[in-house]
Amino acid sequence: MPIVFFKSKVLPLQNKLYRLAVSMTGNRQEAEDVVQEILIKIWNKRDQWHLIQNMEAWSMRLTRNLSIDKLRSKHRRTDDIEEAYSLSDNNRLEKQIEAKFTLEKVSNWMKLLPEKQKIVLHLRDIEGLSYKEIAEQTGIDDNQVKTYLFRARKNLRNKLKALYENE
Amino acid sequence: MKMNKKEIEALIHRYFEAETSLEEEQLLRAYFQRDEVDEQLKIYEGYFNYFRSQGEIKAPEHLAGKVLQTIQKEANNKKGIRVLRLLSRVAAVFILGIGLWFLYKPGGTGEEIKPTASSIDWSKYEVKSEEEAIKVMQMALRKTSTELKKGTNIATTEIHTTKERWAFLK
Numbered sequence: 218m219p220i221v222f223f224k225s226k227v228l229p230l231q232n233k234l235y236r237l238a239v240s241m242t243g244n245r246q247e248a249e250d251v252v253q254e255i256l257i258k259i260w261n262k263r264d265q266w267h268l269i270q271n272m273e274a275w276s277m278r279l280t281r282n283l284s285i286d287k288l289r290s291k292h293r294r295t296d297d298i299e300e301a302y303s304l305s306d307n308n309r310l311e312k313q314i315e316a317k318f319t320l321e322k323v324s325n326w327m328k329l330l331p332e333k334q335k336i337v338l339h340l341r342d343i344e345g346l347s348y349k350e351i352a353e354q355t356g357i358d359d360n361q362v363k364t365y366l367f368r369a370r371k372n373l374r375n376k377l378k379a380l381y382e383n384e
Numbered sequence: 385m386k387m388n389k390k391e392i393e394a395l396i397h398r399y400f401e402a403e404t405s406l407e408e409e410q411l412l413r414a415y416f417q418r419d420e421v422d423e424q425l426k427i428y429e430g431y432f433n434y435f436r437s438q439g440e441i442k443a444p445e446h447l448a449g450k451v452l453q454t455i456q457k458e459a460n461n462k463k464g465i466r467v468l469r470l471l472s473r474v475a476a477v478f479i480l481g482i483g484l485w486f487l488y489k490p491g492g493t494g495e496e497i498k499p500t501a502s503s504i505d506w507s508k509y510e511v512k513s514e515e516e517a518i519k520v521m522q523m524a525l526r527k528t529s530t531e532l533k534k535g536t537n538i539a540t541t542e543i544h545t546t547k548e549r550w551a552f553l554k
Contacts, residue, residue, distance in 0.1 A: 228448050231448060232443050235441065235444075253447060260451075323430060339438075342435040367400075374400050
């Protein structure tokens with residue numbers, strides 16, 4: 218029965234999918250909408266389940282793609298995310314960051330990371346996946362995974378340093 | 385495993401170079417979760433705690449219920465549509481059946497239609513005497529003559545019209 222499989226194999230992924238959507242969109246309400254949409258989408262594609270080798274990787278990929286779509290449509294109304302990051306020193310968002318270090322700041326920096334860096338950092342530092350697992354879930358080459366991770370951490374470290382040097 | 389400041393610093397350096405293993409990264413997060421973090425390393429405390437706290441986030445409890453409800457609703461809608469389709473087919477067959485029954489019911493074809501009005505009594509229109517016969521014949525001839533005259537007049541008018549048109553076209 219598809220519903221039994223859905224309840225036992227797909228629904229338990231909801232926390233992982235939700236965390237990913239939160240990291241990608243930076244907004245819990247939006248993340249909830251994304252995960253709900255994805256779970257229903259997975260159910261509606263139940264006639265294709267037999268073709269999917271790794272349900273978790275597939276679900277994560279769907280979540281990532283939908284989160285990116287949501288983020289892009291949101292940023293079309295404001296600024297481009299990559300541009301926002303490269304211009305971050307003069308950026309309005311950056312100016313809003315308070316002097317004292319908090320979790321919220323890292324969360325804001327995460328939001329500004331380029332998409333690939335963001336997903337790789339999320340899967341490594343939040344979900345604790347190996348490079349190989351990250352490569353499987355994202356479709357990014359194994360070696361590239363390490364490069365994106367290095368860049369993401371370097372970006373955040375630079376922000377961290379800048380924050381403390383300004384204090 | 386208790387680590388000193390130098391070891392943690394080295395680990396942090398390797399972490400930012402993307403050279404640490406998953407276990408080492410776990411050690412770092414565990415170190416910054418402690419209460420006694422070295423003062424100089426405090427700048428990283430929020431950073432590592434951010435990832436740890438993100439890893440503990442769970443989807444809202446109502447989410448799974450909401451999804452299952454939507455799925456159930458869709459299934460019910462589809463079921464409803466299927467039932468409606470089936471009912472409409474049954475209704476169509478029923479209506480067709482009734483129509484056919486009325487058409488082919490015994491004695492329903494009109495073969496034995498009984499006249500509702502009384503039949504015409506033609507006998508009262510029959511000619512009964514010789515005089516009456518002559519009168520009828522004269523009436524008929526008069527009528528024929530009138531109709532024939534009318535025909536000649538129409539033909540004459542038509543010939544005139546054609547001539548006029550022909551002249552106009554010339």
